[in-house]
Amino acid sequence: MRAIDPRGPLPKYLQLRTILLDVIDSGELPAGSPVPSERELCRRYGVSRMTVRHTLDLLVGEGLLRRRPGKGTFVASAETGRARPGSLSDDLRARGSRLGFVELESGTVDAGERLARTLGTGPGTAVHLLSRLALADGEPVAIEHGRVLASLAPTLLAAPRPELPLAEILTRAYGVVFDPADQTVDAVAATGPEAARLGMEPGSPALLLRRSGSRRGVRGAEATMLLRASRFLVRVADNPTMLPASPAHRPH
Amino acid sequence: MRAIDPRGPLPKYLQLRTILLDVIDSGELPAGSPVPSERELCRRYGVSRMTVRHTLDLLVGEGLLRRRPGKGTFVASAETGRARPGSLSDDLRARGSRLGFVELESGTVDAGERLARTLGTGPGTAVHLLSRLALADGEPVAIEHGRVLASLAPTLLAAPRPELPLAEILTRAYGVVFDPADQTVDAVAATGPEAARLGMEPGSPALLLRRSGSRRGVRGAEATMLLRASRFLVRVADNPTMLPASPAHRPH
DNA sequence: GAGTGGTCTAGACCACGAG
């Protein structure tokens, strides 16, 4: 059992999050099985209950765990407890970690004015770019574009990358958290080349997901994913917000 | 200044949430202005800092507030701090509360098997149905369908309803919370009649938002909204989850 | 240096579920 390092660079609740994610990914805790109780996690990892709850709040918000008052906390299945007509096997549920990624493009550039503003920095700052095609069982399902301040994740392009969405890599390895207020989706018509890569009819609907991440409150990372419709459950935070009338809003 | 009732039916952090929402809606705190500090809110409302943070966590997750470490917590603008080319006036930003609603259909029915399962109850239970067209400045922007156990919100159809999304009404008046793991979006092609109501070309992309709510961990409410694309910022919780191959997934 | 949000502790009482 991995331990939590109180003097580590990452806060305890993020260390515990990674530990729990790894346990779930390893298959030790299949969908539907109970996670150890909050008080048990306190004892095991030597942290207070509020810290454990902070971690569980994150994972519940991400849709990976579900709480049932009086009973316990359980690993969610992809269909989030809804009736499943076909009742497919649970491990067909693929979290991000079940995806494969093929690199389309990567490199480091000096930020232009627009990109610098997006990342909350000044022009000329070094920025890592990374574009990947996401595959599920060899079938393309999404296109991911990432832009990250080189200073925030110096070894991002050099080191081997786990088969995870970019946002997850940045959280686990560099402590970059993705502010829910900065993660939005929209519905768009897939354009020619992108539709082709995803094997869709041009003009058919797709989900465009935008996320921006920060460390210690300071921005520095943005990731977009163009998702094939009906292939993903995308969980939303809360009320939709109206935009002003004519949005110039396709940073893509 | 409204006070918090420690013996009220709603927990303190939800009471404080309603208070802060009303202050923001009233215009006392325009977009960009600072909210009182966490410690100041503690003093003002006689609650501990963890309780204040619980409330602020909610509102930040809903995209209404933004924190800046070392500086304070601020009312968010619709464009969440992104560069706004047109720089429209901030009060054009419309949260849910800026929307108007026109009732399309309402009534109470006995749940069939399928609806009962959706709401986590048995067949024959009384269920309120409510369909509304959402308008922004008189222009249709979304269609909302709600299904709620009558026992959960007995007076929902009888009482006058504030101009808020159904989920917000249920939270404020009945303490129904919407589990983020049960709120999902998808991109769909708008079909004929719905597209017509929303003034869209048939087949153009739209966002389908599904949310399910519970009280004390017991389900009992579901709301869907079909949103015009590019008219809303929909905030997402975290990683998208892959669906099994062929989803039978249009509860609409 | 004073104020802010970010993290963390070590308790407490409650309602609920199960045996």
Place this chain on the structure above:
DNA sequence: TCGTGGTCTAGACCACTCG
């Protein structure tokens, strides 16, 4: 009755921002 998650308290120390 006992264990669970839900709520809440009254503190603490840190890094950061600003004057």
